[in-house]
Amino acid sequence: MPNTVILGGSVAGFSVAAGLRDAGYTGTITIIDPHETALDRPPLSTEYLVGDDVDLALAPETWFAENDVIWVQDTAVGFGPGSVETASQRFEAEHIVIATGATPKTLELPKPVYTFRTLADADMLRNLLGPGVSVAIAGGGLLAPELATSAQMLGAQVSVFTPHIPAAEVFGELADKLYATMAQHVDVIPRRLTVDEDLDRFDLVIAAVGVDPAVQVAEGTGVTIDDGIVVDENYRTNMPGVYAIGDVCRIHDQSRQDHWDHGRASAARVVHTIMGTEPNAPTPQWVWSDQFGHDAQAVGRVIPQAHEHLVHRGDNAIFVVDDDQLVGAAALDEQMIIRAATRMITRGIAVDPEQLADTSISIRKLTR
Amino acid sequence: MTNIDIGAENDFPLEEGVYVGHDVTGGEPIAVFRTEEGIYALNDRCTHGNYSLSEGWVEDGTVECPKHASSFCLANGKVLNLPATQDAPTHDVDVVDGRVLLTPKFDA
Numbered sequence: 001m002p003n004t005v006i007l008g009g010s011v012a013g014f015s016v017a018a019g020l021r022d023a024g025y026t027g028t029i030t031i032i033d034p035h036e037t038a039l040d041r042p043p044l045s046t047e048y049l050v051g052d053d054v055d056l057a058l059a060p061e062t063w064f065a066e067n068d069v070i071w072v073q074d075t076a077v078g079f080g081p082g083s084v085e086t087a088s089q090r091f092e093a094e095h096i097v098i099a100t101g102a103t104p105k106t107l108e109l110p111k112p113v114y115t116f117r118t119l120a121d122a123d124m125l126r127n128l129l130g131p132g133v134s135v136a137i138a139g140g141g142l143l144a145p146e147l148a149t150s151a152q153m154l155g156a157q158v159s160v161f162t163p164h165i166p167a168a169e170v171f172g173e174l175a176d177k178l179y180a181t182m183a184q185h186v187d188v189i190p191r192r193l194t195v196d197e198d199l200d201r202f203d204l205v206i207a208a209v210g211v212d213p214a215v216q217v218a219e220g221t222g223v224t225i226d227d228g229i230v231v232d233e234n235y236r237t238n239m240p241g242v243y244a245i246g247d248v249c250r251i252h253d254q255s256r257q258d259h260w261d262h263g264r265a266s267a268a269r270v271v272h273t274i275m276g277t278e279p280n281a282p283t284p285q286w287v288w289s290d291q292f293g294h295d296a297q298a299v300g301r302v303i304p305q306a307h308e309h310l311v312h313r314g315d316n317a318i319f320v321v322d323d324d325q326l327v328g329a330a331a332l333d334e335q336m337i338i339r340a341a342t343r344m345i346t347r348g349i350a351v352d353p354e355q356l357a358d359t360s361i362s363i364r365k366l367t368r
Numbered sequence: 369m370t371n372i373d374i375g376a377e378n379d380f381p382l383e384e385g386v387y388v389g390h391d392v393t394g395g396e397p398i399a400v401f402r403t404e405e406g407i408y409a410l411n412d413r414c415t416h417g418n419y420s421l422s423e424g425w426v427e428d429g430t431v432e433c434p435k436h437a438s439s440f441c442l443a444n445g446k447v448l449n450l451p452a453t454q455d456a457p458t459h460d461v462d463v464v465d466g467r468v469l470l471t472p473k474f475d476a
Contacts, residue, residue: 011450040451047417059453264450288436295435335434339425342437364425 002027005084005093007076007217009033011040012246012263013099014058017069019271030070030091037071042260044122045143046290049150076217081241095241095274098218098229102211102247102258107138111199114206116147128204131155138193139208140166145291147208148186158186161193170287171330172302173318181292211258213248228256234273235266243270261286284345297338300328300345311353324350336363343367371469380468385422385431387412395474398459401426401442408442409459409470416452
């Protein structure tokens with residue numbers, strides 16, 4: 001009897017279940033996850049944290065019955081060929097998809113350090129952050145500026161410790177602009193947060209210093225782990241019938257991609273692997289971050305290599321071009337540029353740097 | 369429900385969205401899309417967040433929200449991909465004698 005057991009029900013795991021049903025998969029589908037239902041996490045650090053009314057569910061409650069997907073609120077503790085175990089249950093599994101995500105790294109300081117990843121983390125910090133609270137936020141990625149934005153909106157006095165310009169590898173030159181914007185709004189301290197700081201001046205310390213892949217369930221199973229569960233381009237591990245997707249995995253010759261869109265894209269690909277169908281071409285990495293009034297987005301790679309060209313379109317958009325092919329783009333508050341760039345990259349549309357730079361030409365026109 | 373005359377067909381460029389405000393619709397703002405295949409109307413606000421679908425990318429009978437790239441079927445409002453999870457409410461719209469007539473279907 002064909003069946004698939006998915007460990008983890010955030011965007012990656014949930015998207016496998018939805019994708020399999022869309023593809024006509026008739027076997028049993030079980031998702032094992034400690035939460036009540038499938039949740040989307042990107043809004044946690046922004047809208048949810050500041051108290052906006054936001055629906056985090058990845059599907060209405062009725063979806064699971066309608067699509068014959070079984071949600072088991074539990075945590076998988078191990079698996080072997082053909083089966084998955086929680087502390088109290090055992091599931092037969094022809095296909096096992098590991099989508100357990102990642103857990104935040106923290107800092108060793110003589111003071112409680114909070115981290116931010118889950119709904120529970122967001123609920124806790126929503127209660128702790130408020131007017132008059134002095135908070136130190138440490139980190140050099142996307143999360144620290146997002147948390148700083150929300151903390152400031154909640155009335156807290158915010159200090160951000162970052163040893164470098166946050167997310168410079170993601171947004172390229174535009175990261176400088178985001179950094180300058182952040183420095184206008186909050187106290188930015190250009191170094192790591194360590195024991196040498198006077199920590200008594202902070203009521204609250206939050207570490208947003210990266211994540212570790214949540215590989216515990218795979219330890220000792222024989223599945224290869226090396227900074228994530230190691231997979232091939234189709235997200236197969238070295239154990240037949242076992243796949244890993246999203247934040248927990250690493251494609252053998254690449255670095256780990258812990259972004260929402262990789263969760264979604266890797267799920268789409270593993271659906272093809274399970275169904276035995278031909279996957280679409282891989283999609284370029286896409287990242288967004290809402291911080292201090294800017295919607296920063298990037299697709300592909302935006303740091304040019306020696307033979308590539310950096311193209312500016314106005315003050316808030318950049319492209320990296322290799323010959324007549326687009327490699328990547330980043331933009332602040334100009335989402336259509338990212339939508340266009342995604343099409344140019346995935347469809348291999350030839351581009352002309354002069355046209356890309358010309359703001360009088362509609363970006364949509366350049367995709368036709 | 370009565371038809372609202374919202375303009376001449378030629379005022380609605382092909383493969384683009386046009387924003388129709390609440391002052392005209394009498395309820396939520398509506399996005400009207402004219403394509404080679406027909407003319408369609410959806411609630412303007414993306415069901416995922418506060419973004420205007422009239423500014424979206426119209427292609428192959430769908431509109432993609434610029435903000436986080438969820439797509440919706442123009443004909444029936446069905447959401448086609450995450451992060452949005454709810455369908456976009458649809459409204460009746462038609463072209464009669466070169467005029468675009470909108471009939472909002474807000475819940476009474």
